[in-house]
Amino acid sequence: MYKERREKVFDFLPMNSIAMFLSGNAPYQVGDEKYPFDVNRSFYYLTGIDRENLVLMLIKTKNNNQTILFIEPFDPVMAKWVGGKIQAHEATEISGISDVRFIDNLDSTINRLLHSTNEQAWTLCGELSKQELKQPWPLADMFNEYKQQYPDVMIKNIFADMARLRMVKSKEEIDNMKKAIAVTNAGIKAMMQASRDYIWENELEAYFDFVLKSEQCKHAFYTICASGKNATVLHYGENNCQSKPGDLVLVDLGAAYGYYNADISRTFPISGKFTARQREVYELVLRANKMVMEKARPGVTLRELNNYVIEFYEKELPSIGLLQDGDTVRDYYFHGVSHHLGLETHDVSILDYPLQAGNVITDEPGLYIEAEDIGIRIEDDIMITEDGCINLSSEIMKEIDEIESFMQNGK
Ligand SMILES: [Mn+2]
Known part of the structure; x- marks a missing residue:
């Protein structure tokens, strides 16, 4: 599977190129304590390995394609303290890469190639930048240093090419996401x-x-568990308030299985019963949620889906007493769908790229x-x-009757 993915990378690489992917390092947090490592x-997509300080190198020349994985040397003392390096x-067993070298040889390997x-x-x-962040990654610094030594060398950002690959999920990836969704449920x-x-x-949240x-799952992201007014703050993450009787609680959360994420939001009444007003607003959001599934298909863009939601709300919000006194939909719905x-x-993607x-x-x-x-x-x-489209999370209840019955009778 990983080899197949690497083949697809070779397909889009220019002739005479060296592509590099860094597994990354966890930065230090306080003293000798590091942040948890996140590959x-x-x-990971190209190797299946989730360890620090590794480099994948793909070399494409007229004569052949070469794949090298650079790993850290095994250190028996470190192994006793923090566990062994891979x-x-x-590494070969997981990734299918047979040419594995120590990372001390990375620089000399690159120099030998650029010299030839x-x-x-x-x-x-x-991958030199994330489109949306425009933030250079350390790889860019490394490439620029080589460019100073070898002025003929060109540098190419393959972020968009990688995004195009990763946007289309395989059956294995979907299966992992289904597991993450089942645990989230x-x-x-x-x-x-x-x-x-x-x-x-x-x-x-602790439940x-x-x-x-x-x-054996991790969190896909920090859980939002927001009761009452807190639910009107989009990225509320304090989760440190006490609920009041009659509150709705909005949860936005997800499990991660094999690094594949679920991202689910549900809203339910803390006491197990919706008020008439909560019901009215909830039904409208639910209709919008279902309408998006009707519209989602190849060729449509995310921006178009969001526009459908705004149009829907423009038409429907007056029926629940909103959009008075010059208010607009954006006063009650201010994020993307x-x-x-x-x-x-928030997986890699290309802006306004039609769905496939x-x-x-x-x-x-x-609605907030x-x-x-x-x-x-x-x-x-x-x-x-x-x-x-298929709803991968159709098992997670969202109909009012279902939620009330489950909360009151446990089924
Ligand atoms: Mn989301």
């Missing part, structure tokens, strides 16, 4: 069952955490009425097919 997702045979005479200049390729049910008046947001750890999902929660079969995106309309302490978001994860 670079493109490196060894060559393990070719009729065509070398191109150094790497179990976690949400545990929260609904534990919910009661005056419960603290972080206590409710989700327990299910994830019990299922969708993003790509995969190895990253195999894409996985979220469907997450919301601060004056009424009502914040509602309903988020599903959907997979684009040849002629429409």
Whole structure:
């Protein structure tokens, strides 16, 4: 599987090029304590290895394609303190790369290549920036140093090419996401069952955490568990307030399985019963959520999906007493309805690129009425097919009757 993916990278690399992917390093947090290591997702996508300080190199010349993995030398003392580094045979077994070298040889390997005479200049390729952040990665500094030594060398950013590959998910990737979604479902049910008046947001959150750890899953991202007015703050993450009777609680959360993420939002009444007003607003968001699934298909863009939601709200919001006194939809719904999902929660994508079969995106309309302490978001994860889409999270309950019945009777 990883070899197949690397072949696809070779396909888009220019002739006479050296592509590099760094697994990354965890920065230090305090003293000798590091942040948890989080592997670079493109490196992982191409190797299946999630260890620090490794480099994947793909060399494309007229004569052949060469793949080298650079690893850290095994250090028996370090092994006693923090565990062993990955060894060559393990790395080969996971990634299918037979040419494994020690990372001390990285610089000399590159220098030897750049020194070698070719009729065509070398191109150094790497993911040099995230479109949306415009933030240079350390790879760019490294490439620039080589360029100073070898002025003929060209540098190419392959971020968009990698995004195009990663946007189309394989069956294995979808299966991992389905597992992440199933565990997320179990976690949400545990929260609904534990919910009661005056419960603290972080206590409710802990029920989700327990299910994830019990299922050997990690969190896809920091959980949002927001009651009452807190739910009207989009990225509320404090989760440290006590709920009040009658509150709605909005949860936006997800498990990660094999680095594949679920991203789900549900909104339910803390006491197990919606008020008439909450019901009215919830039904509208639910209709928007279902409408997006009707529209999502190959050829449509995320921007178009969002426009459908805005049009829908423009038409429907007056029926629930909103859009008075010059208010606009954006006063009650101010985020986008969708993003790509995969190895990253906001997965790599290309802006305004039409959807294709195999894409996985979220469907997450919301409505936030601060004056009424009502914040509602309903988020599903959907997979684009040849002629429409499939809801991967259809098992996670969202109908009012279902939620009320489950919360009151546990079924
Ligand atoms: Mn989301």
